[in-house]
Amino acid sequence: MTQNFSSHLLQRAVDEVSCLPGIGRKTALRLVLHLLRQDARVTSTLTEALSVLRNEVKYCRMCHNISDTDICEICANPKRDASTLCVVENIQDVMAIESTGLYRGLYHVLGGVISPMDGIGPSNLHIQSLVERVAAGGVREIILALSPTMEGDTTNYFIYRRLCQLSQTSDTSGTEHEDTPFSLPRITVIARGVAQNDELQHTDEATLGRALAGRIPFNV
Amino acid sequence: MTQNFSSHLLQRAVDEVSCLPGIGRKTALRLVLHLLRQDARVTSTLTEALSVLRNEVKYCRMCHNISDTDICEICANPKRDASTLCVVENIQDVMAIESTGLYRGLYHVLGGVISPMDGIGPSNLHIQSLVERVAAGGVREIILALSPTMEGDTTNYFIYRRLCQLSQTSDTSGTEHEDTPFSLPRITVIARGVAQNDELQHTDEATLGRALAGRIPFNV
Numbered sequence: 001m002t003q004n005f006s007s008h009l010l011q012r013a014v015d016e017v018s019c020l021p022g023i024g025r026k027t028a029l030r031l032v033l034h035l036l037r038q039d040a041r042v043t044s045t046l047t048e049a050l051s052v053l054r055n056e057v058k059y060c061r062m063c064h065n066i067s068d069t070d071i072c073e074i075c076a077n078p079k080r081d082a083s084t085l086c087v088v089e090n091i092q093d094v095m096a097i098e099s100t101g102l103y104r105g106l107y108h109v110l111g112g113v114i115s116p117m118d119g120i121g122p123s124n125l126h127i128q129s130l131v132e133r134v135a136a137g138g139v140r141e142i143i144l145a146l147s148p149t150m151e152g153d154t155t156n157y158f159i160y161r162r163l164c165q166l167s168q169t170s171d172t173s174g175t176e177h178e179d180t181p182f183s184l185p186r187i188t189v190i191a192r193g194v195a196q197n198d199e200l201q202h203t204d205e206a207t208l209g210r211a212l213a214g215r216i217p218f219n220v
Numbered sequence: 221m222t223q224n225f226s227s228h229l230l231q232r233a234v235d236e237v238s239c240l241p242g243i244g245r246k247t248a249l250r251l252v253l254h255l256l257r258q259d260a261r262v263t264s265t266l267t268e269a270l271s272v273l274r275n276e277v278k279y280c281r282m283c284h285n286i287s288d289t290d291i292c293e294i295c296a297n298p299k300r301d302a303s304t305l306c307v308v309e310n311i312q313d314v315m316a317i318e319s320t321g322l323y324r325g326l327y328h329v330l331g332g333v334i335s336p337m338d339g340i341g342p343s344n345l346h347i348q349s350l351v352e353r354v355a356a357g358g359v360r361e362i363i364l365a366l367s368p369t370m371e372g373d374t375t376n377y378f379i380y381r382r383l384c385q386l387s388q389t390s391d392t393s394g395t396e397h398e399d400t401p402f403s404l405p406r407i408t409v410i411a412r413g414v415a416q417n418d419e420l421q422h423t424d425e426a427t428l429g430r431a432l433a434g435r436i437p438f439n440v
Binding site for chain 1: 224225226227228229230232233235236237239240241242243247249250251252253254255256260262263264265266267268269270271272273274275276277278280285286287288292293294310311312314315318319
């Protein structure tokens with residue numbers, strides 16, 4: 001569809017908004033015309049919030065979660081259990097787990113999962129810094145909470161292998177981490193099974209198979 | 221859903237974006253995180269395009285279409301037929317008609333339709349300026365191209381009555397437009413019927429009824 005814009009300013013704004021993912025040209029036009037109908041302050045507040053975020057965004061140097069400070073609120077909180085690390089793909093996953101209110105440990109945000117198809121290898125992710133956090137000692141459990149996809153599984157396995165290698169290296173040579181002898185923490189993975197309130201008949205075979213294989217004793 | 225944002229800047233940006241119509245908080249977060257993954261220039265180009273549009277937007281003082289200049293490109297084009305005015309609700313409608321490539325006249329953008337439920341009366345629309353354009357003379361046809369809704373029909377009828385009144389006033393007193401005696405232009409309304417490529421069995425009764433009543437001689 002070619003659109004006949006009577007204003008180049010309008011056309012440029014629509015062009016830019018429609019570059020956003022999932023926003024087509026019709027939606028972009030609707031959003032831009034909405035802003036035109038509102039007070040000019042609505043647009044200035046919106047653009048300023050985006051600019052300030054983009055220019056001043058920081059990432060926690062411990063867990064790589066988005067943060068306004070050098071170390072994020074979660075990592076800096078002395079009430080959190082620093083001996084447990086939950087490895088997640090992105091910051092939305094941190095927010096999802098935080099909203100359960102059931103986790104009191106720290107996080108490690110990988111920034112993605114290994115996906116050769118998309119050109120994402122281990123070096124593009126925050127895996128080395130995870131290994132360093134573990135090697136620094138004090139971590140007793142690592143919870144792998146990546147998505148149950150092939151990429152997630154691959155990444156889980158890669159992290160597991162790297163940690164095993166490292167623990168063996170430090171066991172034998174003992175040069176790098178002499179003062180803190182490195183022992184492999186407990187590595188767990190979040191449970192996979194039938195989702196709460198999902199109907200069994202609509203659950204796919206792979207999920208149902210995993211749920212059967214991973215059955216646990218019934219507890220009242 | 222309460223979201224646990226680890227950054228107030230992020231939260232503020234998501235708050236602002238989710239004020240846009242049809243954008244929920246999940247979509248807003250997705251869009252904002254997309255901008256964070258892109259180069260900072262992407263954000264600055266987007267925010268600048270929106271700011272410039274909002275601050276410098278103009279509306280054609282003839283037809284009220286959005287424009288970069290005092291009089292829009294359509295009104296200023298000497299090749300367009302200035303004796304025909306097409307009355308539309310908004311600028312999207314101008315774009316829709318322009319994209320047919322079949323209309324060579326000028327437009328008049330009302331800025332909405334009469335809708336007492338939404339508190340929109342005739343004085344909130346550009347109806348007075350339409351009457352003035354017609355009274356100024358030179359207009360031979362007015363095409364009413366509002367949506368075929370109750371509000372559109374009401375607005376059509378209101379415009380028709382206003383033009384009739386005015387033509388009578390100037391006929392009897394002849395004081396206001398003495399030098400340009402005002403005669404009522406031809407007033408037409410766009411055809412209503414079955415949409416191109418629509419299946420008859422899926423057309424609603426009101427549309428089908430109108431299409432039957434408005435039948436025209438078959439022409440090969």
